Amino acid sequence: MEQRPGGRSSRVRDxxxxxxxxxxxxxxxxxxxxxxxxxxxxxxxxxxxxxxxNAEGLIADALELARDEPWPIPDTGSVQEDLREIVRLVQGSFSDPIEGPISSAFVVAAVQSSDAARSLHTFFVARHEQAAAVVRRAVERGELPEGTDIADVIRMAVAPIYYRLFITHEPVTERDAERAADAAVAAAHAGVI
Incomplete structure (x- = not known):
């Protein structure tokens, strides 16, 4: 289908x-x-x-839309506060009555479909790259050591949220989100990641 900005195909896709x-x-x-x-x-x-x-094609296109949407990346001047805000954003996207079921459906789709899994992976690569800015800034400020694995800090910060939601099926509070971010910062300070 030919893509024309503002044309019929754009309206259909939207x-x-x-x-x-x-x-x-x-x-x-x-x-x-x-x-x-x-x-x-x-x-x-x-x-x-x-x-x-099919449904996988619909999921892939919806994730492409989500991937391309801007994500508010905090810049508080503190890596701990920046990561806390990022993890709270993730936690909030699952607790939101509209966004939560959609976010959960994307994860469920990825478990059941390799096509959806590839689409979700691409989505996460883009989100993690956006979020990595807070860790890069922290390294540049000397707040975190040189050689810190920027991507792993982001993964470590958000992973407990997904674990609680999709593995143990526990609720995730704002305090849980803050502790996950704090643990990632502590690991980075210790040179573990």
Whole structure:
């Protein structure tokens, strides 16, 4: 499908993406169907099948949309506060009544589909690269040691959130988010990561 800014294909893609997100919020990944997305978006079913093929194609496109959206990266002057804000953003995206089911559906899709897993990986690469700015700044300020593995600091900070939500199925409080960030900073200060 030819992409023309502001053209019909752009409107169709936006309608399908928005319908996909609404379907994920209401029914989760297992309830995501091309037929329901077509109905909700007002786009003919054959067009949706031709362009997106299946639920995995819809997920991939929705994650591409999310990946390209700007993410608010804090700059408080303190790596600990910056990481706390980032982890609270992650925690908040899962506790939000609209965004939470969508975020969870993306993770569930990645567990069940290798195509969705690749799309989620690409999404996380982009998010981690954006978030890495707080660690880079901290190294430049001398707040963290040279040689700190910037990507691992971000992974270590957010990993406990995903573990609690998807492995142990525990609630995640703001305090849990802050402790996860604090642990990543402590590990970086100790030269462990």
């Amino acid at each position: 309608a399908v993406r928005q319908a996909t997100l609404a379907e994920l919020a209401e029914h989760g990944y297992n309830g995501l169907t091309v037929e329901n997305v077509a109905t909700r978006s007002g786009v003919h079913k054959t067009t949706v099948y031709r362009r997106w093929k």
